[in-house]
Amino acid sequence: MQRIYFDNAATTALDPKVLEVMMPYLTEKFGNPSSIYSYGRETRMAIETARKSVAKLLNAHPAEIFFTGCGTESSNTAIHAAVRDLGCKHIITSPIEHHAVTHTIQHLDNLDAVTVSYVKLLPDGHIDMEDLEKLLAATEEKTLVSLMHANNEIGNMLDIHAVGNLCKLYNAIFHSDTVQTVGHFPLDLRNTPVHFITGAAHKFHGPKGVGLLYINENVRIKPFIHGGGQERNMRAGTENVYGIVGFAKAFELAMETYETDSAYIGTLKYYMHEQLKKHIPGIAFNGDVLGRSLYTVLSASFVKTERSEMILFNLDINHICASGGSACTSGADQGSHVIRAINFNPNQITVRFSFSKHNTKEEVDAVVEKLKELV
Numbered sequence: 001m002q003r004i005y006f007d008n009a010a011t012t013a014l015d016p017k018v019l020e021v022m023m024p025y026l027t028e029k030f031g032n033p034s035s036i037y038s039y040g041r042e043t044r045m046a047i048e049t050a051r052k053s054v055a056k057l058l059n060a061h062p063a064e065i066f067f068t069g070c071g072t073e074s075s076n077t078a079i080h081a082a083v084r085d086l087g088c089k090h091i092i093t094s095p096i097e098h099h100a101v102t103h104t105i106q107h108l109d110n111l112d113a114v115t116v117s118y119v120k121l122l123p124d125g126h127i128d129m130e131d132l133e134k135l136l137a138a139t140e141e142k143t144l145v146s147l148m149h150a151n152n153e154i155g156n157m158l159d160i161h162a163v164g165n166l167c168k169l170y171n172a173i174f175h176s177d178t179v180q181t182v183g184h185f186p187l188d189l190r191n192t193p194v195h196f197i198t199g200a201a202h203k204f205h206g207p208k209g210v211g212l213l214y215i216n217e218n219v220r221i222k223p224f225i226h227g228g229g230q231e232r233n234m235r236a237g238t239e240n241v242y243g244i245v246g247f248a249k250a251f252e253l254a255m256e257t258y259e260t261d262s263a264y265i266g267t268l269k270y271y272m273h274e275q276l277k278k279h280i281p282g283i284a285f286n287g288d289v290l291g292r293s294l295y296t297v298l299s300a301s302f303v304k305t306e307r308s309e310m311i312l313f314n315l316d317i318n319h320i321c322a323s324g325g326s327a328c329t330s331g332a333d334q335g336s337h338v339i340r341a342i343n344f345n346p347n348q349i350t351v352r353f354s355f356s357k358h359n360t361k362e363e364v365d366a367v368v369e370k371l372k373e374l375v
């Protein structure tokens with residue numbers, strides 16, 4: 001039986017065209033980019049060409065683009081730097097951020113390095129902007145606001161410009177985890193008031209193990225990882241040349257076909273939403289499904305029964321990949337902190353379905369058909 005992969009918000013299939021441009025750097029072009037001989041300079045050139053291409057697609061300057069090991073490392077770097085180097089003593093965040101952000105902030109809180117405020121959420125899971133402004137206005141300390149652009153579990157999208165403008169007004173530093181939107185949504189950083197954003201190639205058909213950190217040219221920070229002078233002294237360690245080249249190629253391809261891919265993937269999401277509503281009694285959906293929401297993610301809650309409690313397991317037996325929560329907790333039975341924060345109903349079982357351009361309407365039909373049996 002063919003596998004149906006509906007867990008694209010966790011990770012995606014590597015595009016063969018991306019692998020093709022990576023291959024030379026996995027084989028014959030292995031020279032050290034930091035060396036002085038020309039064989040190494042070739043790989044340095046590949047990294048800098050990738051940086052320019054990524055910068056252009058984000059409408060940023062190449063000097064603002066840093067390659068890291070993953071989205072998690074990028075957020076760790078930004079949040080630590082905001083506290084250590086930019087004087088932030090207060091962090092405003094939300095209870096529905098990815099663990100890459102929440103656990104980093106909790107760590108700093110446990111060290112007594114910061115105080116943390118959690119902004120209120122509206123019933124549809126969006127940030128309460130009035131509460132955000134209240135929190136910003138009430139603080140005298142330098143503040144970091146860390147709010148994600150699109151939520152990986154429910155798909156809700158932040159009005160990044162509105163939050164950025166509020167941060168500007170109150171002289172706060174703004175970090176946005178954009179791991180779900182880089183490669184999925186056009187970003188124009190020259191015209192977006194944000195200090196740090198993050199990305200990960202494996203979310204848009206690039207390789208695993210390579211991340212992006214954008215640092216606005218007006219902020220100066222120190223490295224998070226110490227060692228050699230790579231990434232202009234900002235991220236030590238011999239560069240992941242094939243990963244960086246793959247990041248740029250995957251990003252170029254994603255942005256080339258963004259219009260058609262996003263429209264197509266959106267039709268799958270809305271079709272599945274409609275079919276589930278029609279065929280599964282008592283089904284509910286999380287977040288602002290039909291509103292300000294990412295086209296790739298559909299979070300559904302099923303009425304809890306003995307059968308539905310086994311749903312992820314049974315989907316797996318039927319070769320259907322879906323997730324119970326964020327990527328790192330797929331398969332774990334703790335339940336999701338995001339779902340708990342927006343709509344805690346102990347009588348529901350939540351499953352996240354997330355789509356890519358490789359999915360089809362026939363796959364949606366097959367999954368809905370299977371779900372009819374499984375719940």
Ligand code: PLP
Nearest residue numbers: 070071072098100152179200327
């Ligand atoms: N932030 C969000 C919103 C994510 O969805 C993920 C991946 O699940 C991450 C951060 C972590 O990215 P990475 O696995 O590249 O560290």
